[in-house]
Structure formats: C-alpha cells, structure tokens
Amino acid sequence: MATPLSADALVSALRAEGVTVVQTDGWRTNNRNSKGRWGPVHGVVIHHTVTSGTAASVGLCFNGHSDLPGPLCHGVIAKDGTVHLVGNGRANHAGSGAGGVLKAVIAETALPAPTTNDTDGNVHFYGFECVNLGDGKDPWPEAQTEAMVRASAALCRAHGWSAWSVIGHKEWTNTKIDPKGFAMAGFRSRVAARLQTKTSPGTPAYQPFPGAEWFKKNPRSPIVTAMGKRLVAKGCSAYSSGPGPQWTEADRASYARWQRKLGYTGSSADGWPGAKSWAALQVPHSS
Template sequence: MATPLTADRFVAALRAEGVRVIEHRSWRTHNRDHKGAWGPLHGVMIHHTVTRGSAASVQLCYDGHAALPGPLCHGVIDKDGTVHLVGHGRANHAGLGDDDVLRAVVAESALPSPGENNTDGNARFYGFECVNLGDGADPWPAAQLDAIERASAALCRAHGWTAPSVIGHKEWTNSKIDPRGFTMASMRARIAKRLASPPSGSRPAPTPPSPAPAPKPVFEPFPGAQYFVSRPTSALITAMGRRLVAEGCSAYTEGPGPRWTDADRRSYAKWQRKLGYAGPDADGIPGRVSWDALKVPRTTRRDRP
C-alpha cells in the first residue's frame, strides 16, 4: 500500500531508471479524481492500446472517447520505447476486477485466475498503455519491452514493491485479453532482475523509423445504422466481430466472419449493454457512440452483395 507519487517524483523515478519521457499537454493535472479515489496504490497494470501510431495513440489515451473519458492511463509506451505521460491521478484504465487478485498483489504472491469484477482498479493501480494492435501478430520491439520493464521497475523501486506488484489487465479481469504478444510472467522476471541491481540511467538507442506514407485513420468511421440493416458482407464486419470478442461480448458459435448475421447482432447487443444501454437502445444495431467506443481497426472493406 502506498501514497501515489507526486508528478515530479513520478517523472524523476522514470528518468532515473533510464526511461525516455515526453510530458504531454497538461498531464500533471489531467485526471478523473472528481469521480473517486486514487490511492492507496498497490501496483502497476500493463495494457495494449489496439491502435497504430504514437501520435494517434497518445491523443486517444489523453482525450478518451465518448463512452470513456480520458485519461485512459498514466503513460503511453510507444514502439521505440518512449513513455508519453498523459495523466496524473485517477485514470480510466483498469476498471472493475477481482478482489482476490488485489489481495494477491498486496501480498506480492501468486495471482489467482480472475473470476469476479467487484473491485475498482482505477483507484489502486498505475496504468501504462502500450502501442500494439493486440492481435497476436503485431510485433513488440525490444525497445518497447525494455521500456515496459524500466517504467514498471521505476515505480516498484520508488514504492519498495517487488515484481509481483506488476500485472496485466487480463490478470485483473476475465473480460480483457491485454497485453497480448508477450507473457506477464516473462516481464515480471525481467523486472525482478532489474530490481536486483541499482537503477540504470542508460538504455538502448531507439531504431530510427523507416520512411512511411502519411498515416491513415486508425479506426473505421461509423458507416450508418442502415448499413447493418442491409446485412452486408465485408471485412469491416469481421473486424467488428473480432473487437467484440476481444471485449468479452461474443455470441458467436463460429467466426466471426464477413457476413452480418444474427450472431453479430446478438454480440453487438452485448456490447451495448456493457456500455450501459438497455431496452430498444441495446437492439444490436450499431449506433455512432457505441461504434466509436468499440474502436474497430481500419480495414479494406470491399463490400460484396
């Protein structure tokens, strides 16, 4: 149990561990403290963003979206290992999780499998969002994994915690899959090894980015409710279904696939109810607000009749 670090001490701890830090806008006073407590804190939680690109990911995590206001974490860890600070205080990152998991984190013991969502994690954890699509194929560069290790170790060192105080979102609740693409057990082993030595201010230099065309929009814009009523066949439907599965809102017995089916509608209705909609507002036909909150990755639609 610990009192949250001040903004100055937070930055100092990261830099002492060799983390490259960028302070984004008014991050020091950007928080959700008016909605509830932040602290006492017990650990660090790691997430993936389901986005591409540093700028878009940082903007999303700072501002949030219609269904979930920002900040969505305290720091965004991009592919080259830079940590962009976007909030200090309560942030919408952890949500509800299992009180048995929290007790294990406090005790720094082995984690049970999460089975209940009965405890406010936003009040109890620092949160880092890592830029990754979370599809199991998007790579995790060495510099990014190194930054996750260093940032987590920095906060553990500042509070006198050990590596078991660092968990993944999927270890907090059974409704999430992040981070996907590396194991938290391997990350905790790295953090434990780092904490066994004094803090190191040196770190690998980032790999220069290769030239790239202008970035395309990260998420699919809302195509209109009538689009789904027409029962389309499109890669967009597959991408939507995969996001519903990732959010724990699947009613699929197989798929998802490219043709809009009743399984898609039932799955989307689960997503609407998860956002708090009820009755005719949770009919399974996407609306703009719920669609924007789902964050469907950009696709090549190629609609077919």
C-alpha cells in the same frame, strides 16, 4: 500500499530507471479524481492500446472518447520505447476486477484467476498503455519491451514493491485479453531482474518519495540515513545517536519536528512522512 507519487516524483523515478520521458501538455492536471478516489496504490497494470501510431495513441489515451473519458492510463509506451505521460491521478484504465487479485498483489504472491469483477482497480493501480494492435501478430520491439520493464520497475522501486506488483489487464479481470503477444510471467521475471540492478545515469538529485507504508514496514535502507541527515541539517534532530539506515522512533520524532516546522499540526505531524513534506525536505538520491 502507498501514497501515489507526485508528478515530479514520477518523472524522476522513470528517468532514474533510464526511461525517455515525454510530458504531454496538461498531463499533470489530467485525471478523474472528481469521480472517485485515487490511492492508496498497490501496483501497476500493463495494457495494449489496440491502436497504431504514437501521436494517435497518445491523443486517444489523453482525451479518451465519448464512452470513456480520459485519461485512459498514466503513460503511453511507444514502439521506440519513449514513455509519454498523459495522466496524473485517477485514470480510466483498469476498471472493475477481482478483489482476490488485489489481495494477492498487496501480499506480493502468485495471482489467482480473476473470476469476479467486484473491485474498482482505477483506485489502486497505475496504468501503462503500450502501443500494439493486440492481435497477437503485431510485434513487440525490444526497445518498447525494455521501456515497459523499466517503467514498471521504476514504480516498484519508488514504492518498495516487488515484481509481483506488476500485472496484465487480463490478470485483473476475465473480460480483457491484454496484453497479448507475450507472457506476463516472463515479463515479471525481467522486472525482477531489473530491480536487482542499480539505477542508471540520469539518477535524480532527490530521492523519490517511497510511500508512507514503506516507512511503516520498519525499513533498513540508505534512504533512511539520507533522510536523517537532512533532518539534522534542517535543525529537526531528535537523535541521541546516528542517524543510521534502520528506521526508528528517533527518525519518526525527528520527522515530526520537520512537519511542525512546515506548519503541520495534529495527525498531520505524526512523524510518518508524506509526499509534500518529503519533497520539501529534498533528500539526496541514495538508492
């Protein structure tokens, strides 16, 4: 579970994974947030577009159509591997699916068959639409597949998720067949392998927000050390020693000082990092 990445953090995470990103005009404010919740997020859903051509596919996914307003996903992955960002927030992509699948995604365990459609997936999942006719004959070029793997890994890395957090639309609901033409088990294996590698050149200057829930799992990570050093530099230290890689109450107390310095009060200054205060802290990229 995690707070959705900000637009800047999403771009940074994708680029850090070596993905070529195109920011479609207006994507940062293109969402369906007025129609329902966006977050907490738990994973990534992979789709195929049933279209051909990059421009037409991007336009459709940005605008939607009369029966289903856009955005229809967060990013469109073209045949050449370029990721075109079209939405930032709630998007009409996952629809209703199985609550049991969501529970498995959260637990990062093997997925049950989707036999019910009782849960709103648009609340909880990022979505990538991948340009393909979906007929089982249209090929999946390696450049496109690798970009799909890297885009999925980027979100998993940013939120501290495993490859089990990446599912196909057909694994979410029994009413869909996408993505067609490859096995999701093999795709997850590639995502898992990617997560074992370090990020490639193009790593952002600042660490993307790993999500509030990541900190509540008591992580041990160089991200925590980098954060602590920034808190010290900002005059917000509550450390008697360190900071070090293990998240402790001293980290939380120091972060609470930072939140108060930014003007937050009450429960908004409880020491648990949030996306906006994290962005303001400008933690150097470390992992």
